[in-house]
Amino acid sequence: MEKFxxxxxxxGRLLAVLGTISxxxxxxxxxxxxxxxxxxxxxxxGTFELGATFLPLIAAFYYxxxxxxxxxxxxxxxxxxxxxxxxxxxxxxxAFTAGIIFLVVSWRVCLFGIRNFEMKAETxxxxxxxxxxxxxxxxxxxxxxxxxxxxxxxxxxxxxxxDTEEKKA
Amino acid sequence: xxxxxxxSIVISSLLLxxxxxxxIGIALFxxxxxxxxxxxxxxxxxxxxxxxxxxxxxSFSFMCIPLFVLMGLVAAEAGFVSLAFDTxxxxxxxxxxxxxxxxxxxxxxxxxxxxSSAAMAASMGxxxxxxxxxxxxxxxxxxxCIGIGGTIGILIPxxxxxxxxxxxxxxxxxxxxxxxxxxxxxLTVLLLITIWIIVLVRPDVVPQHTEVSxxxxxxxxSLKNMIPILVLFGIVVGGIYGGFFTPSEAAALGAxxxxxxxxxxxKLNRENIVKxxxxxxxxxxxxxxxxxxxxxLSDFCIVSGLGQQFGDLIMGLGLPNWxxxxxITVVFLILGxxxxxxxxxxxxxxxxxxxxxxxxxxxxxxxxxxTILAEACLITPPVGLNVYVLGGVATxxxxxxxxKWILLFIPxxxxxxxxxxxxPSIAIWLxxxx
Amino acid sequence: AAAKTYTFKIDTFWGPEFxxxxxxxxxxxxxxxxxxxxxxxxxxxxxxxxxxSTEGYDATAMGMVDIYTxxxxxxxxxxxxxxxxxxLPFSLPLGKENVKAATNIMKQVYEEQVIEEIDKNIxxxxxxxxSEYRYMTNNKxxxxxxxxxxxIRSSGxxxxxxxxxxxxxxEAMGPGDIYEALEKGILDGVFHTYAAQFGWGTFEPMxxxxxxxxxxxPYYTVMNKQKFDSLPDDLKAILLKNFSxxxxxxxxxxxxxxxxxxxEMGLEEVVLDDAVKQQFYEATILPVWNKWIxxxxxxxxxxxxxxxxxxxxxxxxNLEPPNTWVSxxx
Ligand code: NA
Ligand code: NA
Numbered sequence: 022m023e024k025f026x027x028x029x030x031x032x033g034r035l036l037a038v039l040g041t042i043s044x045x046x047x048x049x050x051x052x053x054x055x056x057x058x059x060x061x062x063x064x065x066x067g068t069f070e071l072g073a074t075f076l077p078l079i080a081a082f083y084y085x086x087x088x089x090x091x092x093x094x095x096x097x098x099x100x101x102x103x104x105x106x107x108x109x110x111x112x113x114x115x116a117f118t119a120g121i122i123f124l125v126v127s128w129r130v131c132l133f134g135i136r137n138f139e140m141k142a143e144t145x146x147x148x149x150x151x152x153x154x155x156x157x158x159x160x161x162x163x164x165x166x167x168x169x170x171x172x173x174x175x176x177x178x179x180x181x182x183x184d185t186e187e188k189k190a
Numbered sequence: 191x192x193x194x195x196x197x198s199i200v201i202s203s204l205l206l207x208x209x210x211x212x213x214i215g216i217a218l219f220x221x222x223x224x225x226x227x228x229x230x231x232x233x234x235x236x237x238x239x240x241x242x243x244x245x246x247x248x249s250f251s252f253m254c255i256p257l258f259v260l261m262g263l264v265a266a267e268a269g270f271v272s273l274a275f276d277t278x279x280x281x282x283x284x285x286x287x288x289x290x291x292x293x294x295x296x297x298x299x300x301x302x303x304x305x306s307s308a309a310m311a312a313s314m315g316x317x318x319x320x321x322x323x324x325x326x327x328x329x330x331x332x333x334x335c336i337g338i339g340g341t342i343g344i345l346i347p348x349x350x351x352x353x354x355x356x357x358x359x360x361x362x363x364x365x366x367x368x369x370x371x372x373x374x375x376x377l378t379v380l381l382l383i384t385i386w387i388i389v390l391v392r393p394d395v396v397p398q399h400t401e402v403s404x405x406x407x408x409x410x411x412s413l414k415n416m417i418p419i420l421v422l423f424g425i426v427v428g429g430i431y432g433g434f435f436t437p438s439e440a441a442a443l444g445a446x447x448x449x450x451x452x453x454x455x456x457k458l459n460r461e462n463i464v465k466x467x468x469x470x471x472x473x474x475x476x477x478x479x480x481x482x483x484x485x486x487l488s489d490f491c492i493v494s495g496l497g498q499q500f501g502d503l504i505m506g507l508g509l510p511n512w513x514x515x516x517x518i519t520v521v522f523l524i525l526g527x528x529x530x531x532x533x534x535x536x537x538x539x540x541x542x543x544x545x546x547x548x549x550x551x552x553x554x555x556x557x558x559x560x561t562i563l564a565e566a567c568l569i570t571p572p573v574g575l576n577v578y579v580l581g582g583v584a585t586x587x588x589x590x591x592x593x594k595w596i597l598l599f600i601p602x603x604x605x606x607x608x609x610x611x612x613x614p615s616i617a618i619w620l621x622x623x624x
Numbered sequence: 625a626a627a628k629t630y631t632f633k634i635d636t637f638w639g640p641e642f643x644x645x646x647x648x649x650x651x652x653x654x655x656x657x658x659x660x661x662x663x664x665x666x667x668x669x670x671x672x673x674x675x676x677s678t679e680g681y682d683a684t685a686m687g688m689v690d691i692y693t694x695x696x697x698x699x700x701x702x703x704x705x706x707x708x709x710x711x712l713p714f715s716l717p718l719g720k721e722n723v724k725a726a727t728n729i730m731k732q733v734y735e736e737q738v739i740e741e742i743d744k745n746i747x748x749x750x751x752x753x754x755s756e757y758r759y760m761t762n763n764k765x766x767x768x769x770x771x772x773x774x775x776i777r778s779s780g781x782x783x784x785x786x787x788x789x790x791x792x793x794x795e796a797m798g799p800g801d802i803y804e805a806l807e808k809g810i811l812d813g814v815f816h817t818y819a820a821q822f823g824w825g826t827f828e829p830m831x832x833x834x835x836x837x838x839x840x841x842p843y844y845t846v847m848n849k850q851k852f853d854s855l856p857d858d859l860k861a862i863l864l865k866n867f868s869x870x871x872x873x874x875x876x877x878x879x880x881x882x883x884x885x886x887x888e889m890g891l892e893e894v895v896l897d898d899a900v901k902q903q904f905y906e907a908t909i910l911p912v913w914n915k916w917i918x919x920x921x922x923x924x925x926x927x928x929x930x931x932x933x934x935x936x937x938x939x940x941x942n943l944e945p946p947n948t949w950v951s952x953x954x
Pocket of ligand 1: 301302303306342348
C-alpha cells in the first residue's frame with residue numbers, strides 16, 4: 022500500500038510538470054500571436070479558444086501536487102483547538118468527501134466526453150475535437166479522487182503516513 | 191422548497207464546514223451541489239456537473255490569473271521587487287505604514303492593466319507580501335492591504351465585472367469603464383486614509399521608526415533600483431495603451447517579459463526557475479480549485495431563485511426610491527457574502543436592473559454602484575475570493591486573520607458608495623463627455 | 625379541479641435589457657402564460673446564467689435547462705453540421721423585407737433536412753434569423769482588396785472563413801476588448817450586426833460601415849424533449865405558436881433597433897456598386913461553401929440534398945437563389 026501511495030505522489034508531481042508545460046505553451050502561443058500581429062499584421066487564430074480549452078486541464082494537472090504540499094486553502098481557527106484525535110477524524114472525513122466528489126465529477130465529465138465523441142464535437146475556431154480534452158480532464162479528476170482516497174486511508178491510519186521532510190519543503 | 195430556506199441551510203452548513211477546517215474548495219462544492227440538488231433534483235444536478243465540471247474553467251478570462259502570478263513570481267525571484275521595496279523603504283522611512291500605502295497605491299496602478307481582481311491580488315501577493323513581512327509588517331494587516339488593493343482593479347478600467355454588467359444590462363462597456371475611473375481614484379485615497387487610521391490606532395502592526403536615516407543623496411541614488419520594476423510595468427502598460435496587445439493578452443506578455451528581463455540581468459538560473467514554476471503551480475492549483483467551486487455555489491444561488499425572491503420582497507415593502515436603493519445594497523451585500531462577482535451580477539441585475547430603470551436611475555451610474563458593492567463581495571466572509579487568494583499566497587497567516595483585518599476597509603467602500611449616491615456626477619460626468 | 629401547471633426554466637444568451645428580449649422573448653413568454661391560463665409558467669434566466677451559450681444545446685438535451693435560445697456559431701460545431709448551412713454566406717435572403725421569407729426558408733429546410741441531426745432529447749420550438757452581419761471598419765472598405773491584411777473581430781464558426789476568404793484575419797475577441805483594440809489599431813474592424821455593436825458601445829472608434837450583407841446567424845429556441853412531451857397537445861400548440869412568432873420578432877427587433885440607432889453610431893455608410901458586390905460574393909461564397917461541403921463529406925452527409933432543399937425553399941418563397949451555391953449541387 023505504501024508503494025502505491027508513493028507512486029500516486031510521484032505521479033502527481035509529474036502531472037504538475039505537465040500543467041506547467043501547458044501553461045508555458047499558452048503563454049508562448051499568446052506572445053507569438055501578438056508578435057505575429059505586430060510584425061505581419063496577422064494574429065494566430067484561436068488564441069482565446071486555445072487558452073480557454075486548456076485552462077481546465079492546467080488547473081486539474083495541479084490539484085494533486087497542491088494537495089501533496091498541503092496548499093489547498095482552509096480555515097483552521099476552530100480546527101486548531103480540537104484534540105489530535107478529532108482532527109484526525111475530520112481530516113479523514115474531508116479526504117473521503119473530496120474523493121467522492123471528484124469521483125462523481127470524473128464520471129460525469131467522462132459521460133460528457135462520450136457524448137462529444139459521438140457527436141464529433143469540435144471547438145468553433147480551431148476545430149479541435151472536444152472529446153480528448155474532456156477525457157483527459159475526467160482522468161485527472163479520477164486520479165485526484167483516488168489520491169484523496171489514499172490520503173483518507175493515510176489519515177485514518179490504514180496506510181502509513183508519508184510525513185517526510187519533503188512535505189515540509 | 192422555499193429559496194430562503196434552502197439558502198439559509200446552505201449558508202449555515204457552509205459556514206460550519208469552513209469553520210471545522212474543511213478545505214474551502216471541497217466545502218463550496220459540497221454545499222453548492224447539495225443546494226443545487228435541493229433546488230432542482232438529483233438528475234438535473236448531476237447533469238449540471240456533467241457540463242460545468244469542465245465548463246466553469248473553460249474560459250479565457252481566467253488565463254490571466256496563473257500568468258500574472260508567474261509574472262509576479264519572476265519579478266520577485268529576479269530581485270526586481272526587493273530593489274523597488276528598498277527604494278520605497280528609504281523614501282518612506284519616516285512615514286509609519288508608508289510601505290503599506292505604497293503597496294495599495296501600486297495596486298491601483300496595477301489595476302489599470304488587469305480587469306480581474308483575483309489575478310491582481312494573487313500577483314501583488316507574491317510580489318509584495320514577502321517584502322512587507324521582511325520589513326516586519328503584521329501578517330494579517332499586510333495581506334489585507336494587498337487584498338483590498340486588488341479590489342480597486344475592478345473599478346479602474348479595464349474591469350471584467352463591468353464587461354459582464356455591460357453585456358447583461360445592454361449598456362456601453364466603454365462608458366462603464368470610463369465611469370469607474372474617478373470612483374477608483376477616490377477609493378484609492380479612501381483606502382490610503384484607512385491605512386493611516388489603522389496605523390494610528392495600532393502602531394504595532396507596522397515596523398517602528400528606525401534610527402537609520404537616509405540622506406537626500408542616498409534617496410536619489412536609490413531611485414535607480416526602481417528601474418527594473420518600472421520597465422516591466424512599462425512594458426505591460428505601454429503595450430496595452432500603445433496598442434500592441436489587449437488587456438486579455440497582457441498577462442502572457444507580462445510573464446514573458448519578466449522572464450526575458452530576468453535572463454538579461456542574469457538573475458534567473460535553473461534553480462530559481464524551478465522554484466518559480468513550482469510555486470506558480472501550487473498557487474494555481476489552490477486558486478482554481480476555489481474559483482471552480484465558488485462558481486458551483488454561485489450557480490446554486492442562481493438556480494434557486496434567491497434573486498427573484500429578494501426582488502419580490504423589496505418591491506413588496508413599498509419603499510421610497512432611496513429605501514429601495516438601501517434595500518438593494520443590503521441584498522447585494524448578503525448575496526455577495528456567498529457568491530463570486532460575475533455570478534452576483536447575473537443573479538441580481540436581471541431582477542434589479544428593471545427596477546432601477548423604472549425608478550429613473552442612470553444605468554451607467556448603477557453599473558458603478560454595483561461594481562463598488564461587488565468589491566465588498568470580494569472580501570466578505572464566508573466566500574471572499576480575494577481573501578482566499580491572499581490566504582493561499584501568504585502562508586504564514588490564516589484566512590480568519592486576513593478576514594479580520596480586511597473588514598476594516600469596508601467603511602471606505604461604504605463611504606465611496608454614499609458619495610456616489612449623493613454626487614452621481616462622480617460616476618457619470620466622465621462618460622457624459624464622451 | 626385545478627389544472628396541472630408546468631414550470632420551465634428558460635435561459636438566453638442576452639441580458640434582460642436587450643431589445644430582442646424585451647420585444648420578442650418576454651412577450652412570447654407572457655403570451656404563453658396567458659393563453660395557457662397559467663398552466664405554463666416560466667422561470668426566466670438571462671445572460672447565460674444557467675449555462676453558457678456554448679453549453680446551451682447540451683444543457684437543454686440533458687434537462688439542466690428546459691428551454692434555451694441559441695445564437696452564434698458555437699452550438700453548430702458538432703451539434704449541427706447540416707444546420708450550419710444557415711450561417712453560410714447568402715444561404716438566406718437578407719434585409720428586413722426578407723425576414724419572413726428567410727424564416728420560412730429556414731423552417732422548410734429545417735423540416736426536410738436538418739431535423740434528423742437534432743439531438744433526440746431536443747425539440748426546436750422556434751427558429752429565425754438575426755439581422756445582417758456587415759463589415760464595420762476604421763478605414764474605408766470600397767474594394768475587395770481593401771480588406772486584405774485587416775484584422776477583423778469575428779463571432780467564429782463559418783464567419784471566420786468568410787473573413788479569411790477576403791484575405792483578412794479573423795480575431796475572436798471578447799466584447800470588453802473590442803473598443804480599445806479598435807482605438808489602438810489592434811483590430812481594423814468587426815464583422816457583426818449594428819445592433820450588437822450599438823449595445824456594447826463599441827461603435828465609437830469605427831468610421832465606416834460597408835453596405836454588404838453577407839450572412840446572418842440562425843437563431844433557435846430549443847426545448848428539452850421530455851419536458852415538451854409532458855405537455856398535453858393544446859399546450860404544446862400554444863408553445864409552438866408563440867415561439868414561432870418570437871423567431872420572426874427577434875429579427876424585426878434587430879432591424880428596428882438598427883434603424884432607430886444607426887444615426888447615433890456616426891458611421892459613414894460605404895455603398896458599393898454592383899460589380900464590386902459581385903466580386904465580394906464570388907470571392908467569399910465559394911471557399912466557405914466548399915469548406916462546409918468538406919465538413920459534410922467527412923460526416924457522410926448528403927449535402928447536395930440540403931442545397932436542393934434550400935433552393936426549392938427560396939423558390940417557394942418567390943425568391944431567386946444565388947447561382948453561386950445553387951450550381952454547386954449540379
Ligand atoms: Na482594472
Ligand atoms: Na463575499
